[in-house]
Amino acid sequence: MGEFLAAIQGSNLGGGDHAAALMDQQVVNWCKEMIGFPASASGTLVSGGSMANLIGLTVARNQKSGVDVREHGVGALEKPLRFYGSDQIHGCHRKAMEALGLGNCALRRIRSDSGLRIDIGALRSAIAEDRSAGFRPACIVASAGTVNTGAIDDLAAMGTLAAEEDLWLHVDGCIGALLAIAPENAYRVAGIERAHSVALDPHKWLHAPFEAGCALVRDAAAHRKAFSVTHEYLETTARGLASAPWLHEYGLQTSRGFKALKIWMSLKEHGIEKFGRLIDQNIAQARYLTDLIEAEPVLELVAPTTINIVCFRYRRHRFDHAALKSINTEIMLRLQEEGIAALSDTTVHGEHCLRAAINNHRTRRGDLEFLVKEVIRLGDNIVNGC
Ligand SMILES: Cc1ncc(COP(=O)(O)O)c(C=O)c1O
Secondary structure, three states: OOHHHHHHOOOOOOHHHOOHHHHHHHHHHHHHHHHOOOOOOEEEEOOOOOHHHHHHHHHHHHHHOOOOOOHOOOHOOOOOEEEEEEOOOOHHHHHHHHHHOOOOEEEEEEOOOOOOOHHHHHHHHHHHHHHHHHOEEEEEEEEEEEOOOOOOOHHHHHHHHHHOOOEEEEEEEEOOOHHHOOOOOHHHHHOHOOOOOOOOHHHHHHOOOOEEEEEEEEOHHHHHHHHHOOOOOHHHOOOOOHHOHHHHHHHHEOOOOHHHHHHHHHHHHHHHHHHHHHHHHHHHHHHHHHHHHHHOOOOEEOOOOOOOEEEEEEEOOOOHHHHHHHHHHHHHHHHHHHOOOOEEEEHHHEEEEEEEEEOOOOHHHHHHHHHHHHEEEEEEHHHHOO
């Protein structure tokens, strides 16, 4: 309904003094409140997490570069910049580093521990090593919910380290930032409010239809400074449509669609509390699925379940790793093709597995019981040559 109304209403959210622009800012303000950011912070709605991370990393690069990188480009950097994230970091950060002209190698992947969280000791050593080798450490990217397993980095420790080392702390909270509104699980993202920037995805745990992402930046002036351009055809006026702050000054787009409406409408209709309860519900369901898997001798967990992502595989001991990978890939394909479940697969610390990410308010425990039964049925069929 929100998409439909936005389409026929047809507002351009590049900015301006009109109701749609005010609703866009209202949604950004609600996002700030949800994660405990101050009212003075800024933000912008974008297509999704990849763009939201790009916004955060751009501000980080500009603030920590030591030169006017907008004017002179990365060629003017006195020392090459270094960004840090865990070896579980989402692929969009690589794209962002490339787009920012820093290159993939400037993003150091720090090993993750057995819980798939960044190893803080290894991070600290990498920063020291880079400083003495002539690099300029600039930004730590914390994952609040990794794409592979849902692991959450130690945000409080990373906040402290960033402060000690004078680095920008960006939190990729595309999966997990909204845990902050879930009564039983908010503690998992304690410290997120200390970040300099956060990326989050209303099209995940706010159940908004694709596309809807949000970038938040604690220092609104730094955010605006990274993107603001005063065009002669978009000058601010004392009255009229152009009398409000320009929203295009907080990101790469000039014209922007009315993404805010669908989020605004569903938050008004359901309220934040209901979305928080649904997040807790998905996490309880992932715990239930984990328990079902642990009770089955032919299934095994491949990573600890932290939030809503369960990594597991069908396993019979006579098969080696390569055979297990091909059996589990075949299970995944048959689940998809037979319309049973939309699982994906991944590899965690070298172990291939099936990946169930529970992000739907309609999922029921019975669906998960059915999934387990079907994975075993398909696995048995495949090993028996059917
Ligand atoms: C941790 C993480 N970061 C970034 C992204 C990219 O978000 P989007 O697909 O909304 O661009 C995802 C998507 O799943 C993600 O899980």
